Amino acid sequence: MATAIRTRSRAWERALRIAAYLTILVALVLTLFPVYWIAANSFKFDIDIFAVPPEWVPRNPTLKHYDEAFIERPFLRYALNSFLVAVGTTVVSVTFGTMAGYALARFSYPWQWRRQISFWILSTRMMPPIVSIIPLYLFFNYFDMLNTKSALIIAYTAFNLPFATWMMKSYFQDLPIELEEAAIVDGDTRWGAFLHVALPLARPGLAATAIFSLIISWNEFLLSLVITLTEQSQTLPIGIAGRVTQYNTYWGEISAAGFMACVPIVIFAFIVQKHLVRGLSLGAVKG
Amino acid sequence: MVKAGGGLECWAERHLRYLMLAPTVLILLALTIFPSIYMFYAAVHRVSPNPDLPWQFVGFDNFGRLLVDAQFQVALRNTAVFTIIAVSIEFLLGLGLALLLDRFIRRLTFLKTVLMVPMMLPPIAVAITWKLIYEPQFGVLNEIMFRLGLPTQAWAGDVNLAMFSIIVADVWQWTPFIFLLMLAGLASLPVEPYEAAALDGASSWRQFWDLTLPFLKPVIAIALLLRVMDALRLFDLVFILTGGGPADRTKVLSLYIYQVAYRFADPGYAAAISLFVLFVTIILSTWFMKRMRLAE
Numbered sequence A: 001m002a003t004a005i006r007t008r009s010r011a012w013e014r015a016l017r018i019a020a021y022l023t024i025l026v027a028l029v030l031t032l033f034p035v036y037w038i039a040a041n042s043f044k045f046d047i048d049i050f051a052v053p054p055e056w057v058p059r060n061p062t063l064k065h066y067d068e069a070f071i072e073r074p075f076l077r078y079a080l081n082s083f084l085v086a087v088g089t090t091v092v093s094v095t096f097g098t099m100a101g102y103a104l105a106r107f108s109y110p111w112q113w114r115r116q117i118s119f120w121i122l123s124t125r126m127m128p129p130i131v132s133i134i135p136l137y138l139f140f141n142y143f144d145m146l147n148t149k150s151a152l153i154i155a156y157t158a159f160n161l162p163f164a165t166w167m168m169k170s171y172f173q174d175l176p177i178e179l180e181e182a183a184i185v186d187g188d189t190r191w192g193a194f195l196h197v198a199l200p201l202a203r204p205g206l207a208a209t210a211i212f213s214l215i216i217s218w219n220e221f222l223l224s225l226v227i228t229l230t231e232q233s234q235t236l237p238i239g240i241a242g243r244v245t246q247y248n249t250y251w252g253e254i255s256a257a258g259f260m261a262c263v264p265i266v267i268f269a270f271i272v273q274k275h276l277v278r279g280l281s282l283g284a285v286k287g
Numbered sequence B: 001m002v003k004a005g006g007g008l009e010c011w012a013e014r015h016l017r018y019l020m021l022a023p024t025v026l027i028l029l030a031l032t033i034f035p036s037i038y039m040f041y042a043a044v045h046r047v048s049p050n051p052d053l054p055w056q057f058v059g060f061d062n063f064g065r066l067l068v069d070a071q072f073q074v075a076l077r078n079t080a081v082f083t084i085i086a087v088s089i090e091f092l093l094g095l096g097l098a099l100l101l102d103r104f105i106r107r108l109t110f111l112k113t114v115l116m117v118p119m120m121l122p123p124i125a126v127a128i129t130w131k132l133i134y135e136p137q138f139g140v141l142n143e144i145m146f147r148l149g150l151p152t153q154a155w156a157g158d159v160n161l162a163m164f165s166i167i168v169a170d171v172w173q174w175t176p177f178i179f180l181l182m183l184a185g186l187a188s189l190p191v192e193p194y195e196a197a198a199l200d201g202a203s204s205w206r207q208f209w210d211l212t213l214p215f216l217k218p219v220i221a222i223a224l225l226l227r228v229m230d231a232l233r234l235f236d237l238v239f240i241l242t243g244g245g246p247a248d249r250t251k252v253l254s255l256y257i258y259q260v261a262y263r264f265a266d267p268g269y270a271a272a273i274s275l276f277v278l279f280v281t282i283i284l285s286t287w288f289m290k291r292m293r294l295a296e
Helices: A002-042 A064-072 A075-106 A110-126 A129-142 A149-174 A178-185 A190-201 A203-219 A222-227 A236-242 A251-271 A273-280 B007-014 B016-043 B061-068 B070-104 B109-120 B123-134 B140-147 B162-187 B192-199 B204-232 B236-241 B253-263 B267-295
Strands: none
Touching: A002 A251, A002 B070, A002 B109, A002 B123, A002 B162, A064 A075, A064 A251, A075 A110, A075 A149, A075 A190, A075 A203, A075 A236, A075 A251, A075 B016, A110 A149, A110 B016, A110 B267, A129 A149, A129 A222, A129 B016, A129 B253, A129 B267, A149 A203, A149 A222, A149 A273, A149 B016, A178 A190, A190 A203, A190 B007, A190 B016, A203 A251, A203 A273, A222 A236, A222 B253, A236 A251, A236 B123, A236 B236, A251 A273, A251 B109, A251 B123, A273 B109, A273 B162, B007 B016, B016 B267, B061 B070, B061 B267, B070 B109, B070 B162, B070 B204, B070 B253, B109 B162, B123 B140, B123 B162, B123 B236, B162 B204, B162 B236, B192 B204, B204 B267, B236 B253, B253 B267
C-alpha cells in the first residue's frame, strides 16, 4: 500500500516535472520569437518581408535597411540624441539621487521629516507623464527650450530622480554604518566618510542605478514626442514612430532601427540581472 | 567630530544633511509644483489655442464636461478594461511561471534573465514587433491561423480584437515583471513552516494556500500596484498599434488626453482629465506607499 502510494507520487512528480519543463520551453519560445522576428525582418529585402507564407529564416540576407535607416535617413542622429540624453539624465539624476539617498538613509531630521520627504519624493515618481506634458511643454516654450536635448534631460530627470534616490537609499541602508563611524573617529569629516567609505561600498548599487536610469531614458517616448520637433533633438523611439505613417509603414527601416534600439538594452539587462528586482520595485523588494 | 577647515567648509559640514538633500528636493519641487499649479489653473479656464487670446475663467465647467463627454467615458472604460484584464493575466501567468521555475529549475540565472528581456525593451520597439506579427496580409499570426485552418483576422484593425491585441502585446512585455518579483518573493520564503507542514501531512495545495500566498502577500501587493499604475498610463503601444481605433475601441485615457490637448487644442479640458487621472493615481500610490512603509 505504502509503496503503491510512493510509486504513484513518484510518477506524478515526474509528470509534473516534464510538464514544468515543457511550460518553460513554451514560455522561452514565446518570449524570444518576437525579438527574433523583428531581427529576421530587418535583414530581409522588402519583397521577402511581404512574402506569404512568411519567410521564417531570411533566405537572402541584406543590410539594405540598415543602410537606409542609419546612412540615408537620420537614425544615427536619433540614436546619438537618445544616447546623449540618456547619459545626461543619468549623470544628473544619479549624482543628486545618490546624495539624497544617502542623506535619507543616514541622517535624522526634525519633525519626522525624513519619512515625509522620502515619501514625497516617491510620490512624484507616481505622477503619470501624460499629466505633466502640457505644463512641461509650456514651461520649455517659455524658456525657449522646446526641441532641445537639454529640455529632454530636465524632463527625464524629473522622472528618474525619485527612482535613483529610492534605489540608492535602499543600498545605503544595507551598508553597516560602523565603517563610516570608524572613519569619522579617525578624523574624517561626515562628507569624507560618505565620499571615501560609503560611496565605494555602494559601487554595485551605483552601477545598477545608473544602468536603470539609462534604460528608462533610452526607452522613453511620450515626453520626447511632445518636446522634440526635428532631428536636432528627436530620439530613437520618435524616429521609429515617425516611419509608421497613415499611408505607409516602412517595415524594413523600422525593424532595423527597432532591433538596434533593443541591442544595448539586452546587454544592459544581462549586466544588471542581479539588481533587476530591486530596481524594478524601487527598492521595495530586495532580490 | 568636525575637522577644523575654512568657515564655509565648517558651515557646509554642519548643514550636510540639508545640503545633500537640497538639489533633489529643489529640482523635484520645480518640476512637479509648477505642473501641478498650472494644471489646477488651466482646469478652471477655457484656454484658447491662440496664445494671444486671454484665458477665460469657467469655474468647474471642465469637470462638468467629464460627466457628459461620451468619449471620456469610452476612454475611461477602455483603460479600466485594459488594466483589469492585462494585469490579471500577467499576474496569473507570472505567478504560475515563478512557482514552476522555483520548484524545478532553481539555479538557472541565465534562463531567468532571458525570460526577463521583454520588459526592458523600448515599448516602441515592442509595438513595432507586434505590429509586424499582427499584420493582416503577411503577418505571422494569420499564417498560424491559416495553418490551423482557422479564419484569418485583422487583429489590431478589428473592432472586436483590437483591445485583445493590445492586451496580448502588453502581457508579453510585462508578465516577466510579475514573474521576477514573485521569484524574489519565493526565494525569500522561510523553510521551517514548510517542514512543519510536511510533517503534518499538508498537501502541496494546502501549503500553497496557507503558507506561500500569505508570505508572498507584501510582494504581490507591490508588484500589482506598480503594474496597475503603469497600465493606467499606457500610451506607446496604443499609439503605434491602433492609434486608439478602430471605432475608439482602444482609446485609453493617456491617448485621449494627448488628443484633446494637441489635436483638439483644448488644454483646459485636457488638464481637467489629467487631474482626474492624477486623483486616481494618488489614491493608488498612497496605498502603495503604505505598503512600502510596512516593508521598511
